[in-house]
Amino acid sequence: MKLITAIIKPFTIDDVRHAVEVAGVLGMTVTEVQGYGRQRGHTEVYRGAEYAVDFVPKARIDVVVDDEFAQRVVDAIVGAARTGKIGDGKVWVSPVESVVRIRTGERNHDAL
Amino acid sequence: MLPYPDWLNPGDNAWQLVAATLVGLMSIPGIAVLYAGIVQKKWAVNTMLMAFTGFSLVLVVWVLWGFKMGFGQPLKLGPGILRAAVGIPHTILSSNNQQIAMIPLLDGTMPSFRFSETTLAYFQFVFAGITPLLFLGSVIGRISFKVWLIFVPLWSTFAYSVNAFLLWGGGWWAQAGALDYSGGYVIHLAAGTSGFVAAAVIGPRLRRDRDRAVPNNLPLAAVGAGVLWLGWNGFNGGDPYFSGADASLAVLNTNLTTAVALLTWVLWDIFLSKQRKPTFLGAINGMITGLVAITPAAGFVNSFGAMIIGVVASTLVWFSWNFLGKTKPFKKVDDTLGVFHTHGVAGLAGGLLVGVLADPKVVEYLGGSTGTDVSFSGWLYGHHPKQILIQAGAAGTVIVWDALVTFVILKVLGLFMKLRLPDDVLESGDLGVHDEEAYPDESLVTTSGRADWPKASRAAKPDSEPAEPVDD
Numbered sequence: 001m002k003l004i005t006a007i008i009k010p011f012t013i014d015d016v017r018h019a020v021e022v023a024g025v026l027g028m029t030v031t032e033v034q035g036y037g038r039q040r041g042h043t044e045v046y047r048g049a050e051y052a053v054d055f056v057p058k059a060r061i062d063v064v065v066d067d068e069f070a071q072r073v074v075d076a077i078v079g080a081a082r083t084g085k086i087g088d089g090k091v092w093v094s095p096v097e098s099v100v101r102i103r104t105g106e107r108n109h110d111a112l
Numbered sequence: 113m114l115p116y117p118d119w120l121n122p123g124d125n126a127w128q129l130v131a132a133t134l135v136g137l138m139s140i141p142g143i144a145v146l147y148a149g150i151v152q153k154k155w156a157v158n159t160m161l162m163a164f165t166g167f168s169l170v171l172v173v174w175v176l177w178g179f180k181m182g183f184g185q186p187l188k189l190g191p192g193i194l195r196a197a198v199g200i201p202h203t204i205l206s207s208n209n210q211q212i213a214m215i216p217l218l219d220g221t222m223p224s225f226r227f228s229e230t231t232l233a234y235f236q237f238v239f240a241g242i243t244p245l246l247f248l249g250s251v252i253g254r255i256s257f258k259v260w261l262i263f264v265p266l267w268s269t270f271a272y273s274v275n276a277f278l279l280w281g282g283g284w285w286a287q288a289g290a291l292d293y294s295g296g297y298v299i300h301l302a303a304g305t306s307g308f309v310a311a312a313v314i315g316p317r318l319r320r321d322r323d324r325a326v327p328n329n330l331p332l333a334a335v336g337a338g339v340l341w342l343g344w345n346g347f348n349g350g351d352p353y354f355s356g357a358d359a360s361l362a363v364l365n366t367n368l369t370t371a372v373a374l375l376t377w378v379l380w381d382i383f384l385s386k387q388r389k390p391t392f393l394g395a396i397n398g399m400i401t402g403l404v405a406i407t408p409a410a411g412f413v414n415s416f417g418a419m420i421i422g423v424v425a426s427t428l429v430w431f432s433w434n435f436l437g438k439t440k441p442f443k444k445v446d447d448t449l450g451v452f453h454t455h456g457v458a459g460l461a462g463g464l465l466v467g468v469l470a471d472p473k474v475v476e477y478l479g480g481s482t483g484t485d486v487s488f489s490g491w492l493y494g495h496h497p498k499q500i501l502i503q504a505g506a507a508g509t510v511i512v513w514d515a516l517v518t519f520v521i522l523k524v525l526g527l528f529m530k531l532r533l534p535d536d537v538l539e540s541g542d543l544g545v546h547d548e549e550a551y552p553d554e555s556l557v558t559t560s561g562r563a564d565w566p567k568a569s570r571a572a573k574p575d576s577e578p579a580e581p582v583d584d
Contacts, residue, residue: 044326047150047393047450048385048434051326 001096002070006061008081008089013059019080023072029062039087121226127355128231134346135238139167143245146336153328154541156550163245169264170241177201179233182276183215193284198277217282243299249449250307253317254532271517290506294351296408296459297510304456305511306518313522314531316446318538337396344403348410358476362410365418372422373402380430400454401429405462417469425461432457467500
């Protein structure tokens with residue numbers, strides 16, 4: 001099993017969710033996060049004083065899938081989240097040892 | 113049966129009570145939410161609670177002794193200004209206050225009041241009540257809450273009462289001809305001065321807080337600012353004490369100066385600010401500057417003069433804010449919300465401009481068949497340049513007296529208690545002072561009795577063993 005984590009632009013979340021669903025994944029976890037990469041932050045001005053905001057709001061998606069699904073899901077996310085501009089985000093895949101569905105106690109493959 | 117005595121006029125009484133209520137709304141919720149929205153998220157609760165308690169404290173002081181110190185019989189302390197600087201303290205708790213209102217030293221210089229003493233006392237209270245709330249803006253983010261609870265009654269007694277008596281209670285500066293229509297000096301110059309001195313004596317916020325002083329809720333600030341603007345219709349519209357044409361002119365002038373000052377600030381922001389961008393909070397600064405600057409002048413100037421005040425005051429305060437505010441002494445003294453500029457400088461500018469622009473054709477009280485109309489002359493319309501000097505003298509007195517009183521009260525309190533909260537409390541803000549936060553998250557609350565453990569670890573000395581971790 002693989003954990004797919006994607007950091008994407010928040011406004012692409014609808015397209016990404018749809019693309020991942022089409023790829024056959026039934027659930028995902030979404031979190032509002034902040035970070036920076038090559039896309040730098042911006043400046044805000046309050047009452048004449050400048051404040052640097054170095055972190056940019058992003059959405060983070062976590063999905064656990066069977067190994068054979070992983071590449072398809074990654075491609076779906078990348079396809080839906082790409083705008084071609086700096087700040088589109090990243091997707092990475094990591095191995096997962098075990099998964100339990102809390103309601104039923106099902107494990108690993110059955111729990112996905 | 114009669115509902116009220118024949119000296120009472122229901123129209124005047126009704127307007128005066130409505131005007132008073134509008135002014136009260138400027139404090140709560142006006143100032144409370146304006147400041148709560150502009151401060152950092154972690155100070156919103158502390159800010160609101162200081163506003164609500166300050167308002168309450170002043171009312172108690174006001175009925176027990178404050179009102180008579182501002183508007184009662186003069187306390188003869190000595191020669192010259194001491195002859196008429198403050199009134200004899202007295203309560204207004206007896207039932208006598210259903211009688212006709214009277215300001216002893218103004219008797220004969222204005223028409224007899226057409227409402228009761230209670231109306232006058234409450235109307236004047238809301239002005240006394242908002243003043244400490246204004247300079248609260250200078251000391252937010254570090255003043256000890258307990259110090260606030262003691263400081264406000266003392267300041268109201270020794271500073272505000274004297275300001276009010278000198279200019280409105282028929283005291284020495286009123287007799288010398290100084291004009292303050294609705295509190296440019298008594299309230300705003302006083303708040304700007306006292307706030308700045310208090311900020312200097314108490315000390316600055318945490319370095320980290322000063323560097324990251326971003327507001328937490330601009331729409332909330334918009335609500336507060338809007339309540340202030342329209343509330344000012346009562347502030348200036350109520351000060352002729354009669355619901356007549358001068359009240360109408362004062363209301364129009366107030367709105368006109370404010371609109372012009374707001375637009376002037378936005379234009380300076382667009383063309384001269386470092387970022388060349390119009391900002392909402394900048395516009396609010398301009399709005400407040402306009403409201404403050406027209407306050408001493410609203411019913412003395414014509415509407416052309418009101419527009420001039422808007423442009424001049426907004427420009428002066430914009431430069432004061434953006435240049436004077438960046439100089440060394442102003443960077444050293446941590447006036448959190450810049451009350452010195454938007455209230456102090458604006459109030460002083462408006463007061464001096466009364467000396468320039470007061471128009472004798474603007475009539476406050478009609479003379480009727482016997483007397484002459486009551487109106488006032490400045491340099492431009494009345495060829496009375498001396499009025500500028502009188503205005504400057506009154507301003508000087510308010511600045512010196514309020515700075516002195518603020519300094520002495522805080523130095524004396526400082527002997528017995530810490531004026532500034534300790535750094536570890538400042539780091540956590542509202543949670544440290546009140547165990548409350550502005551935007552609490554119910555989903556993070558547990559009910560299994562664990563609420564004890566953060567306190568235990570907070571009490572632990574930093575160099576001792578860390579508190580035993582709770583095993584989940």
